Amino acid sequence: MNIASLLSRAGNVYQDKPAVFFADQLCVTYQQLAQRCAVIANNLVSKYRLQPGDRVAITSSNCPEYVELYFAIWHAGLVAVPVNAKLHVSDFHYVIAHSGARLCFTSEKLVKDISPLVAGIESFDQAITIGGREYLDLYQGEAMPLFPREPKDPAWLFYTSGTTGKPKGAMQSHQNLMAMTQCYFSDVNDIGPGDVLVHAAPMSHGGGYYILPHIAKGGVNVIPASGGFNEQELLELLAVHRQVSLFAAPTMVKRWVEYALAKFDNPKHKFDNLKAIIYGGGPMYQNDLAKAQALLGNKLVQIYGQGECPMSITVLNKFLHQDTEHAEHSRRLASVGVAMTGVAIKIADEQGKPVPPGQAGEILVKSDAVMLGYFNNPQATDETIVDGWLKTGDMARLSEDGFVTLVDRSKDVIISGGTNIYPREIEEVLNQHSEIRESSVIGKKHSDWGEIVIAVLVLEPDSQLDIAGIDKYCLDNMARFKRPKEYVFVSHLPKNNTGKILKTELRQQLA
Secondary structure (H helix, E strand, O other): OOOOHHHHHHHHHOOOOEEEEEOOEEEEEHHHHHHHHHHHHHHHHHOOOOOOOOEEEEEOOOOOHHHHHHHHHHHOOOEEEEEOOOOOHHHHHHHHHHHOOOEEEEOOOOHHHHOOHHHHOOOOOEEEEOOOHHHHHHHOOOOOOOOOOOOOOEEEEEEEOOOOOOOEEEEEEHHHHHHHHHHHHHHHOOOOOOOEEEOOOOOOOHHHHOHHHHHHOOOEEEEOOOOOOOHHHHHHHHHHOOOEEEEEOHHHHHHHHHHHHHHOOOHHHHHOOEEEEEEOOOOOOHHHHHHHHHHHOOOEEEEEEEOOEEEEEEEEOHHHHHOOOOOOHHHHHOOOOEEOOOOEEEEEOOOOOEOOOOOOEEEEEEOOOOOOEEOOOHHHHHHHEEOOEEEEEEEEEEOOOOOEEEEEEOOOOEEEOOEEEOHHHHHHHHOOOOOEEEEEEEEEEEOOOEEEEEEEEEEOOOOOOOHHHHHHHHHHHOOHHHOOOEEEEOOOOOEOOOOOEOHHHHHHHHO
């Protein structure tokens, strides 16, 4: 079971159908894409001497080449390691080193950060600029047959942080990705040849997974010229393409709706070619959802998943969004839906025993989409997958009719603009500053971003550090999107009798 077989099959079935567009320009047909990936795969093996199971990193903003890189890597029996292009160079170093990636395909913008890492990481052989001469050389030569893979062989190494320690690499197998693809068909969205997926969200994350079902059914992957999310650009793409779906964070949906309502007197017709918005990655507030439904109609689908079970835990489909005659419709809209097909969910206490309906507990998941474990981290794997159940770390209530409603995130993850931000990583940077005695990072609700990052700081006596100084320090030492939006200076942090900082109490104090 090699997940790249989806493209091999599609290359035969949908030969002359468009496979990838850059904005309104056709890049490749299905037959061309399948052939190209088989040639690139052969060069990865023959020219760069990569062996089955070797990791290949990708650090780039969205681009058409992302599609062919994923499938070429899998075609050769290798493991893809996509990395958020917005990360700090120190994060790139960690992921490439920890994963043992041999190669890294990177954008021209980032090659200056990635190339120097070759000298400092023993396993890292080379950085290749996407679109450069060396990259274009990969298009030349013979094609190789699809390399056979077992269902539980790793295919995708997804780095997802926790609240303690460094990021962990969730090993997603060919079987995991196939299960995710099947969940898309059964629960999320139907696809026909020529249906379009616009990549407004990062292809290194949630949006990238949905390449797979669209390839399987002859859909079209469209990459915006901006490489990301732009309200006007998306409307322009809707005027060009038909049957358009996209994955978006709730904040993206909110911004797009508000933009259209402010710019046009009657914007509804602007969305005639929109088929579906699949949203997830953060809370969708009810007022924002109501505005989106009023403008877009029955085109919204909510999914809940995580790196350890990608895109495939629960779903609130189009029917449930529009089932207004149901007595519990409002309650259902406030949930993240019901378990996807083939997914078992248990809301459990600390001992892993189910709690009664309506009582809060941790979400446990069992399905073919659950990861193999964490790469080179057996302890974390054993703590997270217990008796075959994935412990998500998310707290929720399960209704008697099977709807899951999130009540808290036990891992203190901050979700800002649909992106997970992990306080411990920021705190570790802050605490290295010579004038900061202690720090605690929490999230604060925000109407546009869902949440923003707040850093609460205890300074050393006689420190002259001000907001401008600490802000510059953060910009120099972490990715911009992780940087706190507000700084609060306090004399001490609330703690329990063992010295643990009480973030719940801290949030209450600052509310």
